Structure formats: C-alpha cells, structure tokens
Amino acid sequence: xxxxxxxxxxxxxxxxxxRLEVPEDATLASALEAARAVVRSPxxxxxxLEEVLRRCSYLVNEVAARDPKRRLADGDLVDVLPPFxxx
Numbered sequence: 569x570x571x572x573x574x575x576x577x578x579x580x581x582x583x584x585x586x587r588l589e590v591p592e593d594a595t596l597a598s599a600l601e602a603a604r605a606v607v608r609s610p611x612x613x614x615x616x617l618e619e620v621l622r623r624c625s626y627l628v629n630e631v632a633a634r635d636p637k638r639r640l641a642d643g644d645l646v647d648v649l650p651p652f653x654x655x
Contacts, residue, residue: 569644571603576650577624579614590640597636625649
C-alpha cells in the first residue's frame with residue numbers, strides 16, 4: 569500500500585510518499601496508525617503528523633474514503649489531503 573502526502577501532510581511526514589506493508593485485514597485506520605509509528609524527519613516548522621492526520625481527508629484509489637474501517641489491499645493508493653484554503 570502506498571501513502572501519498574500533500575501540502576502540510578507532506579511537510580509533517582518529511583516525505584511525499586511512502587510504501588507500507590499492511591496485513592490482509594488492514595483498514596484505513598490501521599494503515600494511518602502504521603504511518604504514525606514511522607520515525608519522521610519533518611520540516612523545521614512543520615506540525616506533527618499526528619496533528620495533521622486528525623484534520624485530513626483521504627482518497628483510496630482516487631475515491632473518497634470517509635470510513636476508517638474501510639478495508640485496504642496491498643496495491644491500494646491512499647492520498648492524504650489536509651484541509652485546503654482558497655476559492
């Protein structure tokens with residue numbers, strides 16, 4: 569499974585994307601928990617990843633995922649989208 573981070577999420581994670589090995593029964597929530605457990609090197613003024621993930625929305629294979637219990641498969645792509653401002 570691949571996580572792609574955008575904007576503040578990328579700054580907090582210290583990477584734009586990362587590959588995580590997930591068990592067969594993985595959910596969106598468990599994948600995010602695994603991401604939180606990775607040792608990070610965020611940007612100097614970046615908020616913590618835990619803080620950013622609480623505010624994010626997610627896409628799984630380009631489809632909005634609102635249920636944290638949504639099952640994930642090994643080849644899934646999860647986009648981590650922090651709130652965006654603008655018009």
